[in-house]
Amino acid sequence: MKKQLIIIPAYQPLESLVPLTKDIFNYFENVLVIDDGGGEKYAHIFTQLKDMGAIIVTHAINQGKGRALKSAINYCLLNPEIAKAGVITVDADGQHRPADIVKVADAMEQNPNDVVLGCRAFDTENVPWRSRMGNGISRKVYKWTCGINVSDTQTGLRGLPFSFLEIAARCEGEKYEYETNMLLDIKTNKVNITEVTIETVYENNNESSHFNPVRDSIRIYSIILKYSFASLFSALIDYIIFIIAHACGAKIMMATYIARACSCLINFTLNKNVVFQGKGNSAVQLAKYLVLVVISGTISGWAVTNLSALIPAVAPVIIKVPVEIILYLFNYTVQRTLIFSDKE
Known part of the structure; x- marks a missing residue:
């Protein structure tokens, strides 16, 4: 069993989060799920996850993916024994297969001080246009504006070593811009990045995503x-x-x-x-x-x-x-x- 803590930020998740988490438990000892203010309508999903053995951190109101991730990281810093092997952030919409999460964990063990990114291929037919366009633009923009050259700037599958968690906790951003701001902090603090190629999966054309192309792109490209x-x-x-x-x-x-x-x-x-x-x-x-x-x-x-x-x-x-x-x-x-x- 892998020792890395799996972190899943979830806002109004689909029922499919339950079997996904069950599958993850076949490979990893600990899973932490953040209920980002989904309310009573989705409470039964988090109850099932808790009964399964997952740690649940609950927001009273929706605060955004960035804040959800920082709440989880704060939990790790307060309970370091659970995250000494590092943490892996996973999206709740089913984009990240357990086999790919294991690939990230393996890369973390081989590169214990690196941030590991699970990077998708965007040249396949099943990639929604907004994801293909968004990543294509952000790759070029962040390479030119920030000197950051990664193949998937928006991936939510990330392996973070324990040594990086304090930096991640201080990273600016409450919503989707948090993940791109994290790339800036990785560069600023001279942390090396390792990439692993993962399967490109979009459930129901990524309909469960709460990403707003206009509003969140403005936050992402704030620099x-x-x-x-x-x-x-x-x-x-x-x-x-x-x-x-x-x-x-x-x-x-x-x-x-x-x-x-x-x-x-x-x-x-x-x-x-x-x-x-x-x-x-x-x-x-x-x-x-x-x-x-x-x-x-x-x-x-x-x-x-x-x-x-x-x-x-x-x-x-x-x-x-x-x-x-x-x-x-x-x-x-x-x-x-x-x-x-x-x-x-």
Whole structure:
């Protein structure tokens, strides 16, 4: 029998959770199920699981998958003897077969300090469009924005070593964004990731999922939204000051430098503390950031100057807009990989 604790967050689960849990008990000694505020209508399911030997943690009201997982992890930290071999999180909708859960457990035993992800293949016909699209987008987005390269960013089948549980307990997010925020914390804390390939299963086209593609995607991609807000706010300041300086007689290059100088400190503060949450040396990061400001400003000023000469009918303040959009992508990549990187 495997020693890892199986954690199953469940909100208004299907009856199929009962036989799934029974099957899991054939391989694992302990199962912890979180009743995330399902109410009286679903109480009989959790009663059956309790009678089967599962530990039940109950929320009075629905609080979301992230909070449910953190409640389970908190239980483990208060009762460490049950989770010393690590924990494996499993979805309640039947996506994760007991054989695949065992594969994750085996990988944990071979890599005791790693986080193990059970990763699905998304090129099969039985994958619902929203899951295929969601994972495809999130893979590319998280590789570019966060430097995280995993084949299944949204998998709920995860093996977490006991040493990682305190980090997981502090991870931000109450709903589905918790799992993607966990990937950020894995990277920040330099924890290695091991992947195992699992069967791609969707019961009834994944109808039991409570994932909302619009609302939960906004939460998941919050880092991009934060960066966009910080950049747009700083760009607005930069743009206004550029217009004023240029109108007062400053040449394009000088007006660009003046505008950059005024907006850069605001942008640096927002990006360090809100977007990337950098924990490194602020003085070193600021020095690197100022170098980026000079380089970015020079490129912007050079591009606007030369494009204005090529297209004299278009005002420089108009030409500046597409130039800054291109630099937006350049600046983000440099800040993520070189300035606010977790590398020492």
